[in-house]
Amino acid sequence: MEICRGRISEKDFLAQREQVLTAWPTGAKVNLADGIDYQRQLPERMNFAQALTRADAAGKVLLQPRAGVALVDEHIRLLKYLEPDCDLLPTTIDAYTRQNRYEEAQRGIEKSLAAGQSLLNGFPAVNHGLKPCRELVESLEKPVEVRHGTPDARLLAEITLAGGFTSFEGGGISYNIPYAKSVPLEKSIACWQYVDRLIGYYGDAGIVINREPFGPLSGTLVPPFISHAVAIIEGLLALEQGVYSLTLGYGQAGNLIQDTAAIISLRELSVEYFHLLNYKDFELTTVFHQWMGGFPEDESKAFGVISWGAAAAALSKATKVIVKTPHEAMGIPTKEANRQGLCCTRQVVNMLADQELPETRQLLEEVELIKRETRCVLDKVLELGGNQVARGAVRAFEAGVIDVPFAPAAANCGKLMPVRDNHGAIRLLERGLVPLSDDIYEQHQELVRERARAEGREPGFQMVIDDIYAISKGKLVGRPK
Numbered sequence: 001m002e003i004c005r006g007r008i009s010e011k012d013f014l015a016q017r018e019q020v021l022t023a024w025p026t027g028a029k030v031n032l033a034d035g036i037d038y039q040r041q042l043p044e045r046m047n048f049a050q051a052l053t054r055a056d057a058a059g060k061v062l063l064q065p066r067a068g069v070a071l072v073d074e075h076i077r078l079l080k081y082l083e084p085d086c087d088l089l090p091t092t093i094d095a096y097t098r099q100n101r102y103e104e105a106q107r108g109i110e111k112s113l114a115a116g117q118s119l120l121n122g123f124p125a126v127n128h129g130l131k132p133c134r135e136l137v138e139s140l141e142k143p144v145e146v147r148h149g150t151p152d153a154r155l156l157a158e159i160t161l162a163g164g165f166t167s168f169e170g171g172g173i174s175y176n177i178p179y180a181k182s183v184p185l186e187k188s189i190a191c192w193q194y195v196d197r198l199i200g201y202y203g204d205a206g207i208v209i210n211r212e213p214f215g216p217l218s219g220t221l222v223p224p225f226i227s228h229a230v231a232i233i234e235g236l237l238a239l240e241q242g243v244y245s246l247t248l249g250y251g252q253a254g255n256l257i258q259d260t261a262a263i264i265s266l267r268e269l270s271v272e273y274f275h276l277l278n279y280k281d282f283e284l285t286t287v288f289h290q291w292m293g294g295f296p297e298d299e300s301k302a303f304g305v306i307s308w309g310a311a312a313a314a315l316s317k318a319t320k321v322i323v324k325t326p327h328e329a330m331g332i333p334t335k336e337a338n339r340q341g342l343c344c345t346r347q348v349v350n351m352l353a354d355q356e357l358p359e360t361r362q363l364l365e366e367v368e369l370i371k372r373e374t375r376c377v378l379d380k381v382l383e384l385g386g387n388q389v390a391r392g393a394v395r396a397f398e399a400g401v402i403d404v405p406f407a408p409a410a411a412n413c414g415k416l417m418p419v420r421d422n423h424g425a426i427r428l429l430e431r432g433l434v435p436l437s438d439d440i441y442e443q444h445q446e447l448v449r450e451r452a453r454a455e456g457r458e459p460g461f462q463m464v465i466d467d468i469y470a471i472s473k474g475k476l477v478g479r480p481k
Helices: 010-021 023-027 032-041 046-060 073-087 100-116 130-138 154-162 185-204 224-240 256-276 299-316 337-352 362-386 390-400 438-453 463-473
Strands: 060-065 087-091 144-147 165-171 210-212 247-252 283-289 320-322 418-419 426-430
Touching: 010 154, 023 130, 023 154, 023 320, 032 154, 032 185, 032 256, 046 060, 046 210, 046 247, 046 283, 060 256, 060 337, 073 087, 073 165, 073 337, 087 185, 130 154, 130 418, 144 154, 144 438, 154 165, 154 185, 185 224, 185 390, 224 247, 224 256, 224 390, 256 283, 256 299, 283 299, 283 362, 299 320, 362 390, 418 438, 418 463, 426 463, 438 463
Parallel strands: 060 320, 087 144, 144 165, 165 210, 210 247, 247 283, 283 320
Antiparallel strands: 418 426
16 A cells, blocks of 8 residues: 555545455445434534543543453443443454454454353454444443554444544554554555544544544653654644544653653644644644553552552643553453552542642753654654655654664664663663754763662663563662662
8 A cells, every 4th residue: 555645535535445345244334424424413422522622621631441342242331330430431442353354353253152251352343343333332421432453444443433433543653563563654554544534534524533643652661752753743644634633642651740741742742743734723632541561460559550640640631541450460451440440540630630730940841851852853754754744754764763662563673772760751771763962862861871870880771671670560760679
């Protein structure tokens, strides 16, 4: 597949659509006009974008879990069980569907039916098709988002949007580089241009579907400026195809000052670059992901990690928070554990609702540093692409200008090496080929040296290893024993 330069024409979109709908038999049941009519008759309370916009205006943090099982009735029961304790609902898609392996997903459904319980790690929406998706939406009182991890999500988007879901997560970079090894970046970006054009098509008919790029990326020591660059690129690509409602995200790093600065700078930088490329008509909200790395096995300690993520989300004034569970170290959580994570987060968010983190010199300096770092990357992306964002993104990965730590994709350079400073903020041990200015890089290096002096060791890769495992062992910074 080739990347489209600019917005996909209606003729090309509809021609591609004929092919997309043949990938699995349930695609034949999807009709655009019918999908638009169905979305139009949904009650206002089921619209994800409206819920986010209202919360953002009121300064309220919304709660959303992750959840998905194989069978329709079981998935409905799961979401109805969680619904009283959250504001927004998910449908997490299974791993087979994420890789477009629909035949294996179908076997997973059949085995789950025989076993009387889910044997898949999510909801195979493509296999279930249009009618069960609508049955799911109609059984709930709160809006539902599709959460997955799919490089080619075109058929998934067709079925779920026509099925009444009003938010769709992911992007051509964020659902390729951290998730896949050998999918060409040009292909995944082209596939997601189609998804965004589909959402723009709904928008042209007056149906606002929320889009949420996946902020945490690999979830392992990702510097804010790297995830910001990807989020803003995917936001620009969505706007290009006619998307109106955008929720850009960030994964918790652990240092409260840096996490707060990240949400502040993400919102400000997004508006800056959207305006720079002449996009003025959009709604922008933010999402904070609780810690995405290794969790302690002990549930009491896990609640500590969840609480810290809740506090950071509340104090950073994110629009919503994606909530973890005390079973993160053990695999797929029970519905009870999922609810516990929500209740724990709700308590902390409510307690901090009327509190603010002071605008200290340290916070303002961190905001400015993240902005300067992100501009170094994004300005180079635009230069490489001649202001064509998709082309610039592909060339940026080829040149190592964007480099996601610990991502499996062959398209990723893998030379940037993050590490924590003496206060737990994420800095750079090695910048690789990322075009940070020398003064910014020296600032990172000095912060790493400061930590090394405090620990009585030389800066090096062992620090990185120690940091990766630190939270699961009860610390933020991986200190030597």
